[in-house]
Amino acid sequence: MSGLLAGKRILVTGVLTDSSIAFHVARLAQEEGAEVVLTGFGRLTLVQRIARRLPKEAPVIELDVQNKEHLDTLADKVAEHLGEGVGLDGVVHSIGFAPQDALGGNFLNTEWESVATAVEVSAYSLKSLTMALLPLLEQRGGSVVGMDFDAQVAWPKYDWMGVAKAALESTSRYLARDLGHRNIRCNLVSAGPIKSMAAKSIPGFEELADVWNTRAPIGWDLTDPEPAARGVVALLSDWFPKTTGEIVHVDGGVHMMGA
Numbered sequence: 001m002s003g004l005l006a007g008k009r010i011l012v013t014g015v016l017t018d019s020s021i022a023f024h025v026a027r028l029a030q031e032e033g034a035e036v037v038l039t040g041f042g043r044l045t046l047v048q049r050i051a052r053r054l055p056k057e058a059p060v061i062e063l064d065v066q067n068k069e070h071l072d073t074l075a076d077k078v079a080e081h082l083g084e085g086v087g088l089d090g091v092v093h094s095i096g097f098a099p100q101d102a103l104g105g106n107f108l109n110t111e112w113e114s115v116a117t118a119v120e121v122s123a124y125s126l127k128s129l130t131m132a133l134l135p136l137l138e139q140r141g142g143s144v145v146g147m148d149f150d151a152q153v154a155w156p157k158y159d160w161m162g163v164a165k166a167a168l169e170s171t172s173r174y175l176a177r178d179l180g181h182r183n184i185r186c187n188l189v190s191a192g193p194i195k196s197m198a199a200k201s202i203p204g205f206e207e208l209a210d211v212w213n214t215r216a217p218i219g220w221d222l223t224d225p226e227p228a229a230r231g232v233v234a235l236l237s238d239w240f241p242k243t244t245g246e247i248v249h250v251d252g253g254v255h256m257m258g259a
Contacts, residue, residue: 003033004237005090009082011133013039013063014094014147016046018053020196021147022094024229030055032233034090037081039063039074041095065095065125071132078136087139090236093129093146096122102160104203110160118160123167130175130186141183145235146172147228148188148247150255156207169247176245185244187235191228192220192251216252 010029014022015038026036036058040047044062051058059081063070078088098118102110126146130137137144149158151166168188175186193209202208212220231250234240249255 003031004233004239005029006033008034008089008236009037009086010034010090010092010236011037011039011078011088012058012092012094013129014092014096015040015050016043017196018050019194019223019225020094021191021194021225021228021232022092023050023054024225025092025094025232026058027054028226028229028233029090029236030058032237034236035082037061037078041065065121065128071128074129074132075135078133082136085139088133088136088142089140090143090145091130091133091137092232092236093126093144095125095129096147096161096164098122098159098161098164100203104157105159107159115160115163118164119167122161122164123171126168126171126186127175130179130184134179134182134184137184138182142185143236143240144175144184144186145232146186146188147232148172148190149193150190150249150251152255157203157205158208161202172247173245180244185235185240187240187244187246187248189228189231189235190247190249190251190255191231192216192254193222194225194228195222196225212252212254215257216254217257218252220252220254 012026038058038060040060048060061077099114102114102118130144149165172186172188228250
């Protein structure tokens with residue numbers, strides 16, 4: 001079998017619709033030779049329906065990253081689909097959530113409970129997901145790739161989700177530090193905005209996304225998740241064997257443009 005991910009086994013979280021970056025990561029991973037397992041939260045029947053749109057239907061495991069039982073049993077459930085003793089080569093963390101009062105220009109009034117939810121689901125879950133799957137990842141070494149949105153600046157209406165993404169970036173670096181000796185890499189892809197289901201939940205998304213219409217030196221298509229998905233697949237592959245703790249920007253170049 002040929003392909004960038006030939007023979008690899010990859011877990012992909014965050015597939016909700018076929019417009020999501022995670023869906024296109026799963027599709028490209030399969031096209032490049034990987035065996036893929038998905039996780040879903042809440043609307044499992046929807047995720048299962050979307051999974052049938054992949055080149056090969058992928059199994060779906062229920063995962064709420066705030067549910068300790070789900071995390072404690074995740075490795076065993078993944079092994080049921082992949083086979084005992086074969087391990088896992090890659091994990092894609094495409095999980096993020098902030099309550100509505102933590103977004104939309106309400107930064108100064110958001111209560112800690114909502115902030116805590118945003119940070120736990122969007123940042124701490126990178127650690128909890130990775131540790132839940134560590135028994136499978138450390139069998140052969142592996143690659144953990146998370147989905148980021150540039151946290152170097154304060155974006156319009158993004159508010160505490162921006163803070164959570166900054167925490168995600170730091171979490172990735174510490175995971176890279178502490179898991180490197182087990183041959184596990186941890187990197188992020190900082191993608192430009194995509195008109196996905198997640199984007200619709202961000203008040204003022206159009207205002208935020210408009211930056212890309214004027215400031216991306218090589219252009220940016222809000223309806224095309226594939227460039228970001230390709231970045232993720234590349235980091236899952238063996239072509240970045242000594243890259244860890246890195247943030248790869250797939251955003252048309254907006255991150256490096258001055259004011």
